[in-house]
Amino acid sequence: MPESSTSARALHVLQTVFGYPAFRGQQAEIVDHVAQGGDALVLMPTGGGKSLCYQIPSLVRDGVGVVISPLIALMQDQVDALAELGVRAAFLNSTQSFDQAMRTERRVRTGDLDLLYVAPERLMTPRCLELLQASNIALFAIDEAHCVSQWGHDFRPEYIKLSVLHERFPQVPRIALTATADPQTRAEIAHNLQLDDALQFVSSFDRPNIRYQIVEKANGRKQVLDFIKEEHAGDAGVVYCLSRKKVEETAEFLRAHGVAALPYHAGMDIATRSANQSRFLREDGIVMVATIAFGMGIDKPDVRFVAHLDLPKSIEGYYQETGRAGRDGAPANAWMAYGLQDVVQQRRMIDESEADENFKRVQTAKLDAMLGLCETLSCRRVRLLDYFGQESAPCGNCDSCLNPPVSFDGSVQVQKLLSSIYRVDQRFGAGHVIDVLRGIDSDKVKQWRHDKLSTFGVGSDISEAEWRAILRQAIALGLVQIDHDAYGSLKLTEQARPVLRGEQKVQLRQYQKPARPKRQAVRAKGYVESELSATEQAVFEKLRWWRVETARKHNVPAYVIFHDATMREIAKLKPGSLDDLRNVSGVGEKKLETYGEEIVALIAAMS
Incomplete structure (x- = not known):
């Protein structure tokens, strides 16, 4: 159909079906391109309107739009939301009975559907592929496309097989969409899905309504409780934890202190997990405490905060998870408590994984970038966006901009730290090294006669918490690495040499004792709240x-x-x-x- 006619039909659908007066950002260009039969790779932040980029072309083109999504638990909600708009939508997945699946298949064959949601595992079955080949397909939308990347934070092996769409349906346009992909992941998505010739649409990664805040971890559970009570009482939010046990304990702790908190992790029985997810989506003011098993595809617009009690593995993961806050454009908070133990734990997890050395090297680099974000002396948003290849200016809406950290020449302190690590033969962990620096006569220090070292007590004027902060920054700067033996021994890197010799200065962020959050209006720069009388x-x-x-x-x-x-x-x-x-x-x-x-x-x- 002519381009002008396609554009007019797309705008008409946007206004009459979805009720929006105009497209935002690159939406119009993407919709036109796909509706005309072109392939596309779309990177757009959470809340940026990705779904419209395939829903509207599906309604404009003849046939049914097939949406491949890993989110079986959310397909019913997605279909229900479309039904409220008058869109004929259905899904095929393992939750259906045989009769339900047969009815849906019949609707696909007879052209009685606008959109069909299907999981990749279901799509790859001979029965499903035969169904699609016998039907009129408008387009294929591959949602959460970062799942195809082996280097990404959420790899799903079944996504690799989706290249079959290009081979079996060469005339059907394909659109792959994700909120999170660094240049390497982006290239892998295009290659693995045979979208090398597709137009790439990369929107700004900035979410100006989100305020980023990273605090020194002291008592994480108490800190997140104070944060919720002071800044987000009665709000919907998500608290991410690394382990299932920590999820359960944190949810119980928050409930005991008056917060409506529910747990969510892959180890729970499906009925309980689904019930908790349903409550979070349907009720106001629920706080979900979860592992990263929770969140992808959650469309709840009024999540006012995302908190992390453990360090995410990568900036992609962090960005994806924090992006679940403030999808409605209203002010939201991304809060994290972070400490030295997080670094040790993440390093150990990489080292003890069964992955090959190349994969471990990539994961270590991603963790290093995450540490850099935590320890940066400058605007966090600038650092975050730079990771995705986007230049920006200081945002005025992160903790580094609102309360600029005090930096100081920490060369002498770092030299003392490096020297102590060297003098204990690089065979001991953080606790022991800090005891030596502070002159603590522990049994272990005496046993190894480390109270006789020249560095014993040279840092007695600095608290343990401050030394941990200095060590954490030395690790982030690449001067120290953690060996994953039984003790988590600290080792010096090549980059430590010029610092030890006094040939290179080191700027550090001055330690700030964790303070109770102060109640404040979470008003984001660039967001104008429509004040109501x-x-x-x-x-x-x-x-x-x-x-x-x-x-x-x-x-x-x-x-x-x-x-x-x-x-x-x-x-x-x-x-x-x-x-x-x-x-x-x-x-x-x-x-x-x-x-x-x-x-x-x-x-x-x-x-």
């Missing part, structure tokens, strides 16, 4: 109660009915007719038909 706020609250009841009747998450942003606009406009309501962003024709009269009547009753 007292009357408008009353309308908004009434709409929220209406939405809760409506969502319960329809058995869908509340945000599927309307986002907060749409309801704020309704509260400000106070539409007196369906035509007035039609002008509100997020109100498409189907929602206008389904809910319009109720909303107009609700507002009239309050006037």
Whole structure:
């Protein structure tokens, strides 16, 4: 079809089905390209509107759009959300009975669907491939495409086989989408999915509404509790932990202190895990404590914070996880407590994994980049975006910008540290080395006669916490590495030589004792909150109660009915007719038909 006609149809679908007045950023260009039959690789941050980039071309083109997604647990919610818009959508996955799957297959064959969601394992079965070859396919959308990268943070082996789509369906356009991919991962996605000739659309990775904050870990659970109570009481949020045991303990601790917290990890039985996820999506103010098994594909727009109690393995993982906050564009927090033990633990996990040396080398480099982000003296957002190849200026909305760290010449302290590591024969871990520096007469120090060393007590004027901070920065700077023997022995690197000889200066971040968070407005730079008057706020609250009841009747998450942003606009406009309501962003024709009269009547009753 002609390009102008495609563009017009796409805009019409955006406005009438989804209720948005105009495309954002590169959406229009991507939609046009795919609707015209072109292949695309799309990198767009969480909350940037990726799904519209394949949903609208699927509605504009003839046939059914096939969405390949690893998120079986969320397919029902995705299909329900589309049904609310009047879009004919279904899924094929292992949760269905044989009869349910047969009905869906029949709808695919007869062209009675606009969108079909399918897991990659299901797609690769002979039965599914035969079904698709016998049907009219509008496009293939490969969601969470970073799963195809062996170097990425969330590799799924079944994604590698998706190159079969290019071989079996050469005339069907394909669009691969992800929120997270450094240049190496991006290249691997294109190569493995045979999208080398596809147009690449790379949006800004910046999420200006998210405030980044990394604090010194003292008592992590108590710190995250204080953070939630002071800054996010009653808000929805996610707390990430590295282990299943820590997830359970942290959720229990938060619940005991009045926070509505639920656990989520892969070791739980499926029914409990699904029930907890459903509560998080459907109820307000739930805090999910989880391993990284939770989060991909979660569309909940009003998550106000993401907290990390353990260091993520990579910047990609960190970016993906923090990106689940503030999808609605309103202010949100990304908070992390981080300490030396995190570094030791992550290094050990890499070293003890069964991966080959090349993979370990890549993972170590990714961890080093993550450490660099934690220890940077400059704007965290600049460092984060630089990792993805994007230049930026200091943001004014991270802890380094809001409370600039004090840097100092730490050359002498680092020399003392390096010298002590050398004099204990590079055979001891952090605790022992710091005891030597501080002049602590522990049994172990006496046993090895390390109280006789020249460096014994040379750092007695510095606290243990400060020495741990100095050591952590020395590791991040590549001067010290951790050997993963039984003791986590500290070793000097080649880069340590010029520092020990006094030929190279070292700038360090001055240690700051962990402090209790202060209550503050989380207002992001670049985000303008639509302030509501007292009357408008009353309308908004009434709409929220209406939405809760409506969502319960329809058995869908509340945000599927309307986002907060749409309801704020309704509260400000106070539409007196369906035509007035039609002008509100997020109100498409189907929602206008389904809910319009109720909303107009609700507002009239309050006037």
